[in-house]
Amino acid sequence: MKGNEAIAEAAIRAGADAYFGYPITPQSEILEYLMAANPHERTGMVVLQAESEVAAINMVYGGAGCGKKVMTSSSSPGISLKQEGISYIAGAQLPCLIVNVVRGGPGLGTIQPAQSDYFQAVKGGGHGDYHLIVLAPASVQEMADFVELAFDLAFKYRNPAMILSDGAIGQMMEKVYLKPQKQRSTEVPAWATTGKTKERERNIITSLDLDPYAQEQHLLRLQEKYREIERNEVRFEEIMVDDAEFLLVAYGTSARVCQKTLQLARAEGIKAGLLRPITLYPFPYERIRSLASHMKIIVSVEMSMGQMVEDVKLAVNGQVPVYHFGRMGGVITEPEEVLEYLKTKI
Amino acid sequence: MTEEIIIAGFGGQGVLSMGKIIAYSGLMQDMEVSWMPSYGPEMRGGTANVTVIISSERISSPILRRFDTAIILNQQSLDKFENSVKPGGILIYDGNGITRHPVRKDITIYRIDAAEEASRMKSQKTFNMIVLGGYLKIKPLISIENVVKGLKKSLPERHHKLIPENEAALKRGMEIIRRLN
Numbered sequence: 027m028k029g030n031e032a033i034a035e036a037a038i039r040a041g042a043d044a045y046f047g048y049p050i051t052p053q054s055e056i057l058e059y060l061m062a063a064n065p066h067e068r069t070g071m072v073v074l075q076a077e078s079e080v081a082a083i084n085m086v087y088g089g090a091g092c093g094k095k096v097m098t099s100s101s102s103p104g105i106s107l108k109q110e111g112i113s114y115i116a117g118a119q120l121p122c123l124i125v126n127v128v129r130g131g132p133g134l135g136t137i138q139p140a141q142s143d144y145f146q147a148v149k150g151g152g153h154g155d156y157h158l159i160v161l162a163p164a165s166v167q168e169m170a171d172f173v174e175l176a177f178d179l180a181f182k183y184r185n186p187a188m189i190l191s192d193g194a195i196g197q198m199m200e201k202v203y204l205k206p207q208k209q210r211s212t213e214v215p216a217w218a219t220t221g222k223t224k225e226r227e228r229n230i231i232t233s234l235d236l237d238p239y240a241q242e243q244h245l246l247r248l249q250e251k252y253r254e255i256e257r258n259e260v261r262f263e264e265i266m267v268d269d270a271e272f273l274l275v276a277y278g279t280s281a282r283v284c285q286k287t288l289q290l291a292r293a294e295g296i297k298a299g300l301l302r303p304i305t306l307y308p309f310p311y312e313r314i315r316s317l318a319s320h321m322k323i324i325v326s327v328e329m330s331m332g333q334m335v336e337d338v339k340l341a342v343n344g345q346v347p348v349y350h351f352g353r354m355g356g357v358i359t360e361p362e363e364v365l366e367y368l369k370t371k372i
Numbered sequence: 373m374t375e376e377i378i379i380a381g382f383g384g385q386g387v388l389s390m391g392k393i394i395a396y397s398g399l400m401q402d403m404e405v406s407w408m409p410s411y412g413p414e415m416r417g418g419t420a421n422v423t424v425i426i427s428s429e430r431i432s433s434p435i436l437r438r439f440d441t442a443i444i445l446n447q448q449s450l451d452k453f454e455n456s457v458k459p460g461g462i463l464i465y466d467g468n469g470i471t472r473h474p475v476r477k478d479i480t481i482y483r484i485d486a487a488e489e490a491s492r493m494k495s496q497k498t499f500n501m502i503v504l505g506g507y508l509k510i511k512p513l514i515s516i517e518n519v520v521k522g523l524k525k526s527l528p529e530r531h532h533k534l535i536p537e538n539e540a541a542l543k544r545g546m547e548i549i550r551r552l553n
Contacts, residue, residue, distance in 0.1 A: 052411060137411070198434050199392070199407035201399055285432035360437040 083111030093218025113152025117233025121180035138356025139193030270299025286361035381445025386500030396522030498541035505545025
């Protein structure tokens, strides 16, 4: 199964209520698969091709406001178009899933894989002080698994979650084990706007408060929530770090490339290890900080001009040298290149 | 066991689907598989290629620089990938339209005139299966039986009647592949 198809099938099986999207390479298979699978007959899930990305994200806003499990997907330029809606959803504290199958930018850029939307995904993207919960799958299996995880986290914290993938994982096929079909939930969250009943006060979904003091209180509550997410939800994988002297930090496709680099390095007696952040927000600052104390150098490997490397540097806080390496513009870094780069630094 | 393969040729030659069949067949044998296509400008006319990995272990990088096997179906791809074969690896190519033949001495080179054979068999569309048959003769990593199962999985049902023709093509490929060095 392709990574994109895995996301689509996993969404149906996770009991999603609706998908709203607009096609763009390299993620159009998500919409295509959902259309062909006709989940409305299987689970009642709505699949709708909106007239634009902006429409799709605002349909998500509406569905999420009603307490439904809703999602959208796009690729970089399309995600940029969705940013206003994403900021509103974050401000209104609504759960939803946004999938970004990243291609190279800026602008229309290229249709080839890249990881140049890291800043946009983890530092906000839209306006205002907010965070998305950001999951970075490194395999087709994780493309499937992270759909349900993202929904669960989104509902737990009433916060939009993003799967930050890229064109390589979206387009590649691997073996995948799918979970059994879950029923769509009939529970209505207490905050959802589903029509006021006599028993309760009105529910209001808004990202607007004209009273600055009230707005400040709202933002402080958001910050409290982000601190809680940072305490509870950091996820990462470590490969060969125990005896490592040189640490690679990489997520998604780059993490797969780096696993091969580790094999090549170890074959030459170079003790390299890999830390793969699974959550990019919250970022595994603490773990990288404690690993840094017994590393000689750390290299952040990304298909970008160096974005995650800033977070790695924050984590390391000057303990050891931190470098960035990676290809960009749709060029995928090769395992050998990473090793060659590493050798120039040791 | 890990086999890292690049298949490259023109769009329409069945490059991606040959890779898919190998991947599905590996899956039938309970192996780990990855299939990484070129989906960019190549796919929109011109050359197409796919990296297929089948392994008994967890697969690390789906993107590779060096391959155990290169299956090459046109001149551009031969020029591009001849040097990507690992020393001791193999290169299989279709001779049709090739003017500059492979020259490396540290790899084993096989030629299979599958295009010619497909047209002789009046079955042009099974061209890629002839090539696949040749490959499986050299590297019998997956059984014909599992390839047929893989075919059933990757072909839409309305095309299942074509499976015997494809099976014949696989077997013909096994007969006509020849070693050049």
